[in-house]
């Protein structure tokens with residue numbers, strides 16, 4: 001009897017740990033905490049702000065200079081943006097590119113924007129990734145970075161401060 005209780009407890013503990021573990025990987029759904037509406041997140045990562053948009057340094061960059069351009073207004077998807085916001089956001093992507101190019105000397109960059117969890121949108125506040133690429137290594141290496149994104153290292157506060165300053169001083 002005691003053995004059964006012991007095994008039962010182990011199964012229960014394992015179940016609870018698994019649930020907590022799986023929940024931590026679940027994408028944030030509508031109505032939950034939005035990091036791009038959170039003042040703390042904005043202040044920590046922001047390199048530029050204007051009337052409609054904000055430029056943020058990625059806290060887990062795929063490559064140095066990886067930035068996120070977001071509308072100030074909380075909307076989930078591209079089609080929710082007004083024409084004015086779209087224009088403003090694309091202007092900021094161009095400005096970001098010029099600033100990052102001055103700092104890193106990259107000629108190439110990629111812009112990615114996802115709509116819906118089926119294509120991997122994990123934060124449901126519309127955002128555009130700007131990712132510069134400096135070196136001429138293999139494209140395979142570059143592309144595999146995208147699948148390794150969840151395992152990338154977070155910048156520490158000093159690294160975040162440095163990259164923020166470099167971009168904001170050149171924008």
Ligand SMILES: [Zn+2]
Pocket residue numbers: 034035036037073074075124125
């Ligand atoms: Zn938001």
